[in-house]
Amino acid sequence: MTLTLTSLGGAxxxxxxxHLLEYEGxxxxxxxxxxxxYKALRQRNWAPFPIDPKSIDAIVLTHA
Structure with missing residues (x-):
């Protein structure tokens, strides 16, 4: 069993x-x-999403 954590933003x-957590498929x-x-940061909001949203099984929000 492999657990993978990938940072997709915030760096x-x-x-x-x-952050994308992958475990057992x-x-x-x-x-x-x-x-x-800054404008250069805000423009990142318009970039294509780094993964296919349909491939996500769940979303956990830690703060809103």
């Missing part, structure tokens, strides 16, 4: 937090934050 800044997205602050 180098406190906004845009997104399941995909759980932890948070789905938007980037805030």
């Amino acid at each position: 180098g800044t406190v906004t845009g937090s997104r 399941r995909r759980i997205l932890i948070d789905c934050g938007l980037f805030q602050g």
Whole structure:
């Protein structure tokens, strides 16, 4: 059994937090934050989503 945690956002800044947890064929997205602050950060919100949303089994929000 392999557990994988992949950071999809929030690196180098406190906004845009997104982490993908994969375990036994399941995909759980932890948070789905938007980037805030400088224009260069906010423009990341319009980039294609880094994974196929249909492949996500569940989403866990740690704060809202």
